[in-house]
Amino acid sequence: MSRARLITLTNMCMLTNSQGKILVENRQKSTWPGITFPGGHVEKNESMQAAMIREMREETGLIIQNPQLCGLMDFTTATDEGYLILLYKAQQFHGQINSSAEGAVFWINPQDLFHYHLADDFWEMYQVFAHKDLSELYGTGQDTNWKTTLL
Template identity: 50%
Template sequence: MGRAELAIFTNMCLIENEKGQILVQDRVNPNWPGLTFPGGHIEKEESFHDAVIREVEEETGLRISQPVLCGSKQFQTEADERYVVLFYHTTRFTGDVTSSDEGEVFWIDPHELENYILADGFLDMYKIFKDAQLSECYYDRKEMYLF
């Protein structure tokens, strides 16, 4: 039995400004709508680091630097691929916030999250971003686990 499996790699980045606000994206994708952090797919032969910088710039207009890997999320797709989301955090960026076709992006205070429609599972993911004792959000076919 081989250990290789098909996998899809993506990223998501929590960007925090000097006021303690977080940058969120109100996704319009019907497959996963609602408020979340910007991010996207990692291209073949692209480093994880470069991919998160590229995706954030494409979706927000901001050029981030020094993104720090702070956790992950994973689950199996209907096609039995492992879907991996790498979580990053940064407070370093330049540029002006500009929304994209992915959805409107804007700054909010973290306590305001409860006032919005959030993407499915986003609050569980947010725990990983904010709690240094947690590092992974794992969904098996029946349940979700935080490690």
């Protein structure tokens, strides 16, 4: 019996500016709308970090430098689709914000997140970005009983 697991590799990045604001995206995708961080799929023959830099440029217009892996989100959908999301943080960037078809992007103070409609499970993901002692988020099906794993 094979232990192989078919998964889709994706990424997400919390970009912070010099004033401590974070860049968020108001996703317009009907299957996962709301405030989240920019990100997307890792393409074939692309490194994880290169994919993160590309996705940020495509969705925000910004070119990030030195994104640092800070955690993982691993989940399986109710239809048995596996996803592994690599969570990155970055503070170095250049360029001008330019929203994409994915949704509007803008800077907010982290404490203002509750004033917005957050994408499903975004708050749980944000905990991994925000707390150095958390590294993993795991879930199955369409439940919201996420298990946050400590380092």
